Amino acid sequence: MSRVPRADRLPLSRERILAAALEVLDADGLEGLTMRRLADTLGVGAMSLYRHVTDRDDLLDLVVEGILAETEIPASTGGWRTDLEAIARAARVGLLRHRGATVLVTTRLGLGRGGLAAVERTLGVLRAAGFDDATAVAANRALGNLVAGAVLYEAAGLGGAQGDDRARRRDQGRALMAALPEDEFPNLRAAAGAMFAVSADAAFDAGLAALLDGFEGLLARGHA
Amino acid sequence: MSRVPRADRLPLSRERILAAALEVLDADGLEGLTMRRLADTLGVGAMSLYRHVTDRDDLLDLVVEGILAETEIPASTGGWRTDLEAIARAARVGLLRHRGATVLVTTRLGLGRGGLAAVERTLGVLRAAGFDDATAVAANRALGNLVAGAVLYEAAGLGGAQGDDRARRRDQGRALMAALPEDEFPNLRAAAGAMFAVSADAAFDAGLAALLDGFEGLLARGHA
DNA sequence: CCGTCTTGCGTACATTGTACGCCTTGCGTA
DNA sequence: TACGCAAGGCGTACAATGTACGCAAGACGG
Numbered sequence: 001m002s003r004v005p006r007a008d009r010l011p012l013s014r015e016r017i018l019a020a021a022l023e024v025l026d027a028d029g030l031e032g033l034t035m036r037r038l039a040d041t042l043g044v045g046a047m048s049l050y051r052h053v054t055d056r057d058d059l060l061d062l063v064v065e066g067i068l069a070e071t072e073i074p075a076s077t078g079g080w081r082t083d084l085e086a087i088a089r090a091a092r093v094g095l096l097r098h099r100g101a102t103v104l105v106t107t108r109l110g111l112g113r114g115g116l117a118a119v120e121r122t123l124g125v126l127r128a129a130g131f132d133d134a135t136a137v138a139a140n141r142a143l144g145n146l147v148a149g150a151v152l153y154e155a156a157g158l159g160g161a162q163g164d165d166r167a168r169r170r171d172q173g174r175a176l177m178a179a180l181p182e183d184e185f186p187n188l189r190a191a192a193g194a195m196f197a198v199s200a201d202a203a204f205d206a207g208l209a210a211l212l213d214g215f216e217g218l219l220a221r222g223h224a
Numbered sequence: 225m226s227r228v229p230r231a232d233r234l235p236l237s238r239e240r241i242l243a244a245a246l247e248v249l250d251a252d253g254l255e256g257l258t259m260r261r262l263a264d265t266l267g268v269g270a271m272s273l274y275r276h277v278t279d280r281d282d283l284l285d286l287v288v289e290g291i292l293a294e295t296e297i298p299a300s301t302g303g304w305r306t307d308l309e310a311i312a313r314a315a316r317v318g319l320l321r322h323r324g325a326t327v328l329v330t331t332r333l334g335l336g337r338g339g340l341a342a343v344e345r346t347l348g349v350l351r352a353a354g355f356d357d358a359t360a361v362a363a364n365r366a367l368g369n370l371v372a373g374a375v376l377y378e379a380a381g382l383g384g385a386q387g388d389d390r391a392r393r394r395d396q397g398r399a400l401m402a403a404l405p406e407d408e409f410p411n412l413r414a415a416a417g418a419m420f421a422v423s424a425d426a427a428f429d430a431g432l433a434a435l436l437d438g439f440e441g442l443l444a445r446g447h448a
Numbered sequence: 449c450c451g452t453c454t455t456g457c458g459t460a461c462a463t464t465g466t467a468c469g470c471c472t473t474g475c476g477t478a
Numbered sequence: 479t480a481c482g483c484a485a486g487g488c489g490t491a492c493a494a495t496g497t498a499c500g501c502a503a504g505a506c507g508g
Contacts, residue, residue: 045457123411133418142431149369187347194357207366214434269488
């Protein structure tokens with residue numbers, strides 16, 4: 001059944017591949033995650049990977065599942081609102097741990113166990129709070145979409161691609177902002193300061209709070 | 225100065241390239257949009273494209289800008305809330321017109337004029353409604369993130385890749401749902417019906433309404 | 449000791465983006 | 479009218495990538 005590998009080198013496995021993939025991903029971004037590069041990182045031939053992974057696509061699924069597994073959902077604290085806040089924040093932080101993969105995660109959600117666990121928790125909190133199924137589903141989706149959008153935006157905004165682009169894009173953004181015609185984009189110009197001043201955390205929390213306020217109102221008015 | 229092309233074939237241009245790119249994109253998805261395929265569609269050699277586009281990346285930027293230009297933002301109707309609703313809905317619908325490009329658009333936002341116009345409008349509505357700059361920025365971001373998340377989710381959910389996958393993924397989703405262990409995912413199981421029953425439009429509108437409710441409360445309480 | 453199963457791998461190929469340089473075309477100018 | 483030239487289309491070529499195929503080496507059961 002279970003073969004024992006040569007003693008001088010521990011055998012390949014999906015786990016080891018996943019770990020190396022995350023490493024490469026964080027270092028070189030999604031485009032840098034090639035089969036050969038990954039194999040090199042593992043000190044292994046490129047084709048060896050295919051014994052444990054059917055496809056590059058399969059590899060990416062593995063990465064997504066790994067990231068989701070890595071982001072743990074906090075336990076309940078009692079209140080539905082604080083629970084949802086905690087879940088959403090944890091999800092955002094967790095997904096931002098591997099910025100190169102945000103596109104993957106937001107694109108391939110809903111397939112494996114990892115995503116389902118978060119949905120299960122969220123639905124559980126909502127239904128326990130008294131939301132009916134339809135509203136709970138909508139609220140869950142809205143929360144997920146908000147997190148997905150935020151994560152994507154933040155990952156891209158700081159330099160979607162690789163390290164160096166980061167500073168470049170930010171400067172580019174500022175310059176572009178300053179170069180906008182005042183008469184055509186007055187509000188952008190006026191709010192530009194606030195735009196760069198607001199921290200990503202604060203902006204996310206504000207949006208999240210507003211959304212939860214909204215659902216709280218629904219519940220209070222019995223429309224849920 | 226301006227050369228006249230041969231009469232039998234109108235010359236290449238960014239506009240024509242854009243149109244063809246959208247066509248290919250809608251037909252074959254993002255992965256199907258290769259330089260050669262695009263050139264073929266235009267009845268032209270692959271390298272000819274590079275006279276008008278520096279990169280594939282540049283081409284994708286062109287596509288994004290084209291899609292944004294295509295999605296027109298509705299004019300003001302008077303109320304800030306209905307305005308924001310209209311803008312968000314229009315954005316969602318507009319971006320969903322080319323499902324293969326949702327990843328692009330949500331990833332490359334904030335670069336060109338197209339995205340900025342929507343932000344300008346949104347900020348204008350918010351600031352005119354009495355929101356301070358910081359809150360307006362946060363609200364704009366939340367709205368954008370919600371739209372981005374929804375668009376991505378819907379595009380991926382109906383078959384992120386190409387036509388055939390659509391039915392496959394949906395069936396896969398249902399099957400996966402039914403196969404979930406009852407004791408581990410009770411809420412998912414219970415809400416599964418509602419999950420597939422709720423239309424994407426309704427779900428989006430519900431989330432949007434809740435978010436706007438939240439900001440309305442902020443404004444009413446003077447916290448904006 | 450021998451088949452056999454597992455797993456790593458070398459080679460090879462199709463597909464992609466794109467650098468380079470040629471060639472045609474039609475204009476402006478002399 | 480003739481010339482030269484710039485713009486724009488294109489053929490060839492190459493590097494990088496995903497991956498099919500089949501071989502080889504080791505470990506295990508008999």
